[in-house]
Amino acid sequence: MIEFQNVTLGYSGTDLLTDVSLTLAPGSFHFLTGPSGAGKTSLIKLCYGELAASAGKVEVFGQNLGGLARDDIALMRRRIGIVHQDCQFLDHLSVAENVALPLAATGQDQDADSLSELLAWVGLTGQAQSRPPSLSGGERQRAALARAVITSPDIILADEPTGNVDWDMSLRLLKLLTELNRMGKTILIATHDLTLIRAAKAQTAVRVLRIQGKQLNLAGADL
C-alpha cells in the first residue's frame, strides 16, 4: 500500500527525515510516534503527496508519487482518508455537507441513508445540520473521521486524531479506527500519546514506528 525507499525530507537545507524506509501492508494497523517536532506530520504528508521527498522514493498503491501529475495525486487521494489534528472544514457548509464533501468533490452521488448511517456511527446525528464552528473538539474529530471514510478509502491516515479530546473520546475514536481496520482498511496514526497506543494494543494487533534522530525505527516492547 505505502512504501518508502530511503526517503529523505529536507526543509531549507536541513534534513528532517533521513534515509527512511517503510512498508505498510494492506490491512495493517500502525502507530507512528516520536517527540514533538520529530517529523510525524511531515511523514504523514509524504504519504499523500502534500510534501515531496528530497531524495528516495515514496510509492502509494504502486505509484511513485514523485512522478505523479496534480490530477493523478488528486485521484490517488480519493483512495486515502485523511484526518488532521486541526480538522479543517468548510465553515459555510453543514456538518453533513462537510462529511459528504469527498463525494461532492469527486462527482459521486450521495446516498442520504448511507450518510445518516455514517453520522450515526460517529455519533453526530444530532449535529448533522450544525455548522462546524459550533462543534466541540471531539465532535470535530469525529466529523473529520466520518469525512475521511465516506468514500470507503483503502488507507486512513490520522495525524494526532485524539490531540484535542478527552480520554473517553480518545477511546471512542480508537474504537472507530479499530473497526475500520477490521473491515480491511490500512491504518496509520501519528500520535505522541503512548497510553492510546497501549489501549490499541489491547484491542488489536498494531505495530509501532518511532521517529528518533531523523530516522524511523520499529519500536520495541517497551510501549
Added chain:
Amino acid sequence: MKETLNRALALMTGNPQADRVVPPSGYTATLTSLTAATMAFLAVFALALSLATGRLADRWTDALAMTATVRISAPVDQMDVQTRRVIHVLETTPGVAFARALTSDETRALLEPWIGPDLPVDSLPIPQLIEVTEGEDGFDAEGLKLRLAAEAPGATLDDHLRWRQPLVAAAERIRALGLVSLVLIAGTMAAMITLATQASLAANGQVIRVLRLVGARDAFVARAFVRRFTLRALLGALIGTALGMIAVALMPRAAAEGGFLTGLGLAGMQWFWPLLIPPLAAFVAFWATRAAAFRTLRTVR
C-alpha cells in the same frame, strides 16, 4: 467548436455541488459585478463615440467629396457680370456636372447659425457663392482656377479639400481612439477581475486546501470560482450596458443648428453592437478567472 459550446453550456448550467463549496458572499464578487458594470457602461460610450465619428467621417466625405464652391468678391455693380462669367466658365469646364448661384435666402440660411436670423444680406458686401457639383470624373481644379483668374478675377475656387481632409482625419482618429478605448476597457476589466479572483482565492485558502485534501481536481475547484466570477461579470456587464444604452438614447438630439455635433450616438442597426459587450465581458472574465485560479491552485499541493 462543439466542445467549446458544451463547455459554455456546462458553465452556464453549473454544477450545484461545485457551486456550494465556495462561500456564497464576499466583497470580491460584488467588486467584480461593479467593475463589469462600470466598464460596460464606459464601453457603450466608447462604442457610441467610435461609431458616431465613423458615421460623421463618412458623411463629411460623401457630402463634400463631390462638391466645390466658387466665391465671388466683387463690387456690387460688377457682381452680376462676374457671376454670369463664372457660371459660363463652369458650364464649359469638363467634369463639372452642374453649377448654380446661391440665392440670397440660401446665403442667409448659411450664415444664420453664426450671425443670427435678421441678417440684411442685400445691404452687406457679402460674396456671391456658386455651388458646383462635380461629374463622375471630376474636374481639373488647377486648370479651373487659372481660367477663373483670367475671366473673373474676383472669383476663388474652394474645392473643400483644404478643410475636408483635416476634418475627416480628425473623425477617423476619434474613431480609432474609441476602438483603443474599448481594448483598454477590456484589459482593465480583465485586470480588475483577476485581482478580485486572486483576492477571493486567497480568502478561500482553507476551502482550496480542504478540497485538495479530499481528492478534488484543480478543474473542479477552479470551475466553482470561474463560474461565479463569470456570471457576476456577465450580470454586471448586462446592467452597465443597459444603463449605457439608456444614457446614449437619452442624449439630446442636436437639431440642424447643431452643426458638427449632430448625430453623436447610435443609429439604426448600430444599436445591436452594444449587445455584444456583456458576452465579451463574460468571455474576458472567464479567461481572467481561469488563469488566476489555476495559477493560485498550483501553489497548493
